[in-house]
Amino acid sequence: MDKLKISAGNFTAKLKKSLEKTREKFAANVNRLFYFWKKLDGEFWEELEDLMLSSDVGVATTGKIIDELKDIAHKERITEPMPLMERMKDYIADILSSRSKSLIKPASGPAVILVVGVNGVGKTTSIAKLAYWLKSNDSKVMLAAADTFRAAAIDQLQIWANSLGVDIIKTKEGGDPSAVCFDAVAAAKARKADYLIIDTAGRLHSKSNLMEELKKIRRVIAREIPDAPHETLIVLDAATGKNALAQAKTFSEAAPLTGIILAKLDGTAKGGIILTISDELSVPVKFIGFGEKPEDFAAFNAAEFLDALFAHE
Numbered sequence: 559m560d561k562l563k564i565s566a567g568n569f570t571a572k573l574k575k576s577l578e579k580t581r582e583k584f585a586a587n588v589n590r591l592f593y594f595w596k597k598l599d600g601e602f603w604e605e606l607e608d609l610m611l612s613s614d615v616g617v618a619t620t621g622k623i624i625d626e627l628k629d630i631a632h633k634e635r636i637t638e639p640m641p642l643m644e645r646m647k648d649y650i651a652d653i654l655s656s657r658s659k660s661l662i663k664p665a666s667g668p669a670v671i672l673v674v675g676v677n678g679v680g681k682t683t684s685i686a687k688l689a690y691w692l693k694s695n696d697s698k699v700m701l702a703a704a705d706t707f708r709a710a711a712i713d714q715l716q717i718w719a720n721s722l723g724v725d726i727i728k729t730k731e732g733g734d735p736s737a738v739c740f741d742a743v744a745a746a747k748a749r750k751a752d753y754l755i756i757d758t759a760g761r762l763h764s765k766s767n768l769m770e771e772l773k774k775i776r777r778v779i780a781r782e783i784p785d786a787p788h789e790t791l792i793v794l795d796a797a798t799g800k801n802a803l804a805q806a807k808t809f810s811e812a813a814p815l816t817g818i819i820l821a822k823l824d825g826t827a828k829g830g831i832i833l834t835i836s837d838e839l840s841v842p843v844k845f846i847g848f849g850e851k852p853e854d855f856a857a858f859n860a861a862e863f864l865d866a867l868f869a870h871e
Contacts, residue, residue, distance in 0.1 A: 572848060572856075573856070573862060573863065573866040574866040574869055576823045576824035576846075576848035576849070577823065577824075577863075577867050578824075579824075580830070581867055581869065583612070583613055584610075584612075584613035584867075585867045585868045585869075587609050588606070588609055588646075588868075589643075589868065591606060591609065591639065592639045592640055592643040593640060595638075595639045596638065597638060597639075598631055598636070598637055598639055602639060603624060603628070607620055607624060610830060613830035614800055614830045615830035615831075615833050615834055616800070616803070616831075616833075616834035616838060618834075618838060619653070619833050619834045619837040619838065623649060623650065626649050627646055627649070630642065630645055647864055653833055653836055653837050654832070654833070654843070654863065659817075659844055659857065659858060661844070662788040663788070664783075664788060667783060668743075668746040668750075668751045668752060668753060668783075669752065669753050669754070669786075669788045669789070670743065670746075670753075670754050670756065670779055670786040670787040670788055670789075671753060671754065671755045671756065671789045671790075672772075672775070672776070672779070672787040672789065672790045672791070673685050673688075673757055673758060673790075673791050673793060673819075674760070674772065674790065674791070674793070674813055674815075675792050675793035675794065675805070675809070676805055677760040678760075678795070679760070679793050679794060679798070679821060679822075680822055680847065681757065681760055681793040682705075682714045682715055682718070683718075683821070683847075683850070684793045684819045684847055685718070685757055686721075686722065686852060687845075687847055687852050687855035688755060688791075688819070689701060689718070689753075690722055690852035690853065690855070691845070691852075691856075692752070692753050693722065693723075697753055698749075698750065698751045698752045698753070699722075699724045699751065699753045699755065700724060700725045700727070700745065700746050700751040700753070700754045700755070701715055701718075701719050701724055701725070701727070701754075701755050701756075701757070702726070702727045702728070702738055702739060702754060702755070702756040702757065703726060703727070703728035703738065703757055704735040704738045704742075704756050704757055704758050704775065705735070705757045705760065706729060706731060706732060706734070706735050706738060707732070707759045708731070708759075709731040711757065712728050712729075712730075715757055722852070725745070725751075727741050727745050735758065735759065735771060735775055736774050736775050736778045739756055739775050739778050739779055740778050740782065742754055742756065743779055743782040743783060743786070744782065747782075756775070756779075756787070758772060759771065768812075769809075770812075772809075772813050773812050773813070776813060790813045790814060790815050790816050791816065791817045791818065791819050791845075792805070792806055792809050792810075792815050792819070792841075793818075793819045793821055794819070794820055794821065794835070795822050796820050796822050796831060799831050800831070800834075802835065803834055803838065803839070806818070806835060806839055806841070807839070810839070810841075815839070815841045817841060817842055817843070817844035817845075818839075818841055818842065818843045819843075819844065819845045819847060820832060820843050820846045821846075822847065822848070823846050823847065823848045832863075842858075844857065844858055845857055845858055846858050846863075
């Protein structure tokens with residue numbers, strides 16, 4: 559398979575704005591800690607650990623980062639925090655960028671992107687933003703409204719389809735989601751779409767039924783296009799912190815995840831969850847969303863993310 563290269567895009571100013579809360583809560587305090595603390599003593603390491611945990615960097619990931627810094631300090635006989643600042647950023651960058659960030663595009667036929675996530679995380683809006691982003695990269699996009707359990711979800715996706723000028727396959731509320739997917743795949747092939755993005759139900763209060771439905775959808779798609787879905791992206795609300803990690807683990811039981819869309823990044827001071835998700839799930843963050851407009855969305859780039867997070871502004 560070929561892969562569609564994801565452009566980082568020029569969104570530095572918006573990204574810095576969206577990370578204001580996290581920068582004030584986490585990065586600014588980390589900067590102060592490294593710049594003004596005089597020695598690498600037990601109290602310094604405790605302060606660093608507290609800062610990370612309070613920004614929803616998980617216990618395991620926090621431990622890895624601190625152990626790495628301690629190991630560097632020991633090997634290189636570093637006794638002051640300041641020389642370790644850039645080393646910490648480098649290690650975080652390795653965590654965030656160690657996996658492929660590109661969308662898979664088959665050599666022929668449509669790429670099928672299955673989008674999952676619980677209700678309320680911004681899933682439908684993120685699908686619209688992804689469609690807008692793909693169209694901006696000269697791709698023909700189709701949508702499928704397979705969240706048939708909520709009329710509002712179908713209507714919302716229809717509104718976005720009209721706004722973006724893309725085709726949509728849908729049925730009435732209560733219809734069979736798998737049938738929608740079957741029809742959507744056939745239509746995407748017939749209309750020579752480059753990408754088919756499928757919205758799915760997100761009700762976790764009936765987790766067992768939801769997961770079985772997702773498995774069925776995947777089987778139906780795979781019968782029509784053997785290597786599909788090519789991507790299974792989960793939309794997570796950055797503001798939900800550790801709960802986002804639990805959601806991702808739950809969905810991964812039914813649908814092996816290939817990437818994450820981290821939504822509402824501008825609404826949280828706990829952006830550290832992005833480290834935990836990348837590290838503990840071994841699933842790359844592929845896109846980030848900030849704001850309500852279609853253009854408030856970008857391919858994730860670890861270097862730009864860290865530059866914006868630790869910016870002195």
